[in-house]
Amino acid sequence: MALNDFDFRPDYNKADHDIAAEFYLPCMENSIIYDRVSGYFGSTIYIIAWPALKKFVYNGGKMRIICSPYIIEEDQIALNEGYAARGVKDVEAALIDEINNMLNDAYLSKPSRILACLVAMGVIDLKVAIIKPEATPEVKRLFHDKVGIFKDSLGNAVGFRGSMNETFKGLSADGNIESIDVFPNWIDSRDKQRVDNAIRYFNDLWNNNILHIDVCEFPKTAKEIFEKHASQANWEELVDEVTVQLDKAKMWSADKKKGGRIPRPHQVSALEAWEQRGRRGILEHATGSGKTFTALCAIRNSLEKNEVPIILVPSKELLNQWFIEIRETLSDLNLQILICGDGHNRWKKSGYLASWTRKGLSRHRIILSTMDTASSDQFIGAITSGEHLFIVADEAHRIGSPYHRKILSIKSGPRLALSATPRRYGDPEGTQAIFDYFGDIIPPPFTLKDAIDSGVLTKYMYYPHQIRLSESEQKIWDELSEKLSKLIATKKRDDSDISFVFEDGQIKNLLIQRAKILKTAIEKVSLALNVIQEHYLKGQRWIIYCDNQGQLKQVLNLLVENGYDAYEYHSAMNGDRNETLRYFEINGGILVSIKCLDEGVDIPAATHALILASSKNPREFIQRRGRM
The missing domain is CATH 3.40.50.300 (P-loop containing nucleotide triphosphate hydrolases)
Known part of the structure; x- marks a missing residue:
């Protein structure tokens, strides 16, 4: 088919449209040229529409991509000040670092190797742009909006500008595009002019004819890394494997609406591992990594099995937050939600909670409760326990406290605990209770380092500052230290091991008092x-x-x-x-x-x-x- 056989909308957004199916994939499948300004280099893997890629290559398709390396602020300043020799090295080093990170990343390795193959085959030609501060707003917008142009063999062309979330290191078929404006050259003179302008602008960029932007060839050393990995890979097999990953993500997704979220690779891996372990386990994922959405994916799966999820949270803030997330993410279901706690007392009516939790309900139901409420004898006694209940605990380390631990007497089928830090600090008994009930950590844990490396959390700089204690604070500190020294000396058995003395009540109390001086230093x-x-x-x-x-x-x-x-x-x-x-x-x-x-x-x-x-x-x- 030709591009002008399609009736493209003038704009798309993920809330109302499936941008991949309705625009991006048809364009890729039926084009022979794709020119793209992709922003940072790492985002180049997003522009490859995996299901349509094979057809594009078989058509003899060629891509030209202009991208920018991610350069730290100090190096960017050096480039802007005109240190040319250093600038070339900084650009090269930044690209090599990005390429190696992508190739070594567990989730990005396959798509990055596909990119390597296509570069080595000559399907993709890359150039690097360094944007200077004095560049015009139009140029900066071009890079911000990720402009693209598709062309077919008959001379039809369609351009688009779109916002794209490039911090999500997942494999979304539409590049995780959130919204785009589309302008074909066959509809009217205005859109044709927009396409012509975009083509001219891209060509001027490609040929390094735009003031205040330097566009240069992709560094030879960086390209050699691609060639090395391309020689070890079969790109067609890799495309099939990535497509399978995408299909798994869509299958697990809690959000079935058009343009809905799909779980990221680490979330899919966790869900599959949880299922393989009998649908029990603890999700130890860093803050910001999407634990709530992962749980919602498991909850939707549970609802489809006609089970009754009971979601437990430690605070009224999270109670409200979860209610909003459930309602928005699962809005396509005819869902009933019973809130328990924070003044919501309907569950206390005789037989009400038993009815909501009985087996074989004809409608989808979810119970959302604070841990304080769910720990009460009235709540636990009213539940209709059984294999049909699915217990989900958010910030699950909180459920290991002596009072909340009563919840762990509820008999259920599947169980899922969520916490960036599931082990209770200084409470091995509470920690063991959590693990005994929910099961082991679902492998692998998703750490702060994983979250930063995958772009879920941003890199950060840590700057310690030094202060001094006041005269009175120092005096109290010294007095407490002297008491500690004497007390430790009287309680230690020998010089080889004194760790046991810190379990002594008197010593712990003195340590707490001394730490308080540091925490509240004036x-x-x-x-x-x-x-x-x-x-x-x-x-x-x-x-x-x-x-x-x-x-x-x-x-x-x-x-x-x-x-x-x-x-x-x-x-x-x-x-x-x-x-x-x-x-x-x-x-x-x-x-x-x-x-x-x-x-x-x-x-x-x-x-x-x-x-x-x-x-x-x-x-x-x-x-x-x-x-x-």
């Missing part, structure tokens, strides 16, 4: 202001983590007195916490908080964190890092 308050004065820019989103409400109030008052847009966020605050987060998302500013942002709450992307106090509990670091 100089931290003025340090917070100094850091903000030196680094904060209007529109940024900062979170300052404090130890307690007293420290929070001191920091907040000091920032407000100095004219900063600062506001508090914690469980005992006055006002609407959800509105506070919405304000933070729209306007930015400085959010001064304590622990209630640590677990599960979805917050707008933050640009900076200032941690004034933290414990040795690894959960604090992992949860807080995931907020950035």
Whole structure:
């Protein structure tokens, strides 16, 4: 077929259209030329429409791609200042680093090897663009919008501009395009002019004729890496394998609407491993890696089996958050949701909960409860237990507490626990109870490093700042240290091992008192202001983590007195916490908080964190890092 045999819409968006099926794949299958400005180099794997790729190649198709390497800020400055020799090396090093990361990534290895094969075969020709700060807005928009042009053998051409989420290192068939404007050259003179302009602009870029942009050949050393991997691969087999991966993702997806989300590769792997283990296990995935959506995929699968999911959460914030996620993601189902806790007491009616949890229900039902409510004898006693129940626990480390542990008496079939940090710090008994009920960690865990390497979480820089204790703080510290020294000396048995003494109640109490001095040191308050004065820019989103409400109030008052847009966020605050987060998302500013942002709450992307106090509990670091 020719491109003009299709009746393309003037625009598409993922909410209403299947962009892959309706536009991208038909264009790829019926074109012989595809020119693309793809943004960062790593995004080039997204432009290959996997199901249509073979036909494009068999048609004799050729792609020309202009991309940019990901260059750190210091190297970008050097390039902009005209250090040409260094600039070439920086570009080459950045590309080689990206290529090696892609080829070594468990999820991106196959598509990256396909890219390597197509480059080696001459199907894809790559060039590298360095955009200078003084480039025109139109040029910058071209790279931001990811302009593309398809051409067929009859001279028909269709161009498009689209937004694309390039931080998602998954294998979406439509490149995870969110929305596009489409302009064919056969409809009217206006669209033809837009196509002609896009073609001319692309060719000028390709030939390095655009002011303030340097477009050069892909580095030879980088291309040699592709050639090495291409010689070891069969591109057609790799395409088939990637297509199978995509089909699995679509099969597991909780969101069956047009343009709906599909699980990322690490989520699909987790779901398949969970199923292989009898649909039981603990999902140990870093904050920000999509645990809720992974669970929703398992929940949809459970509903299709006519089971009754019971979702347990530790807080009212997560209760509301889960309700919204369920309603939006599973909106195509005729779903009933029973909320228990936070003032929702309908479940307490005689026989109500038993009816909702009985086997063989004709309609899809989900029970969503706080852990506090589900731990009550009334809740547990009212449940109709059995293999038809599916227990899902979010922030599952919380369910191992002595009170919440009562939930683990509920008899059920499938079980899934979610937590970036499932092991309870300093509580082996509670940890073992969680593992005994839900099963082992679903392999492999998805760590902070995995999340950063896969683009789920951003890379970050960590800057420690030093303060001194005040004279009075130092005096108390020294007194406590002396008491500790004497107490340890009297309790230790020999010099070879003194670790056991730290389990002593007196010693633990003194250590806690001494740690408190560091967490609440008075100089931290003025340090917070100094850091903000030196680094904060209007529109940024900062979170300052404090130890307690007293420290929070001191920091907040000091920032407000100095004219900063600062506001508090914690469980005992006055006002609407959800509105506070919405304000933070729209306007930015400085959010001064304590622990209630640590677990599960979805917050707008933050640009900076200032941690004034933290414990040795690894959960604090992992949860807080995931907020950035």
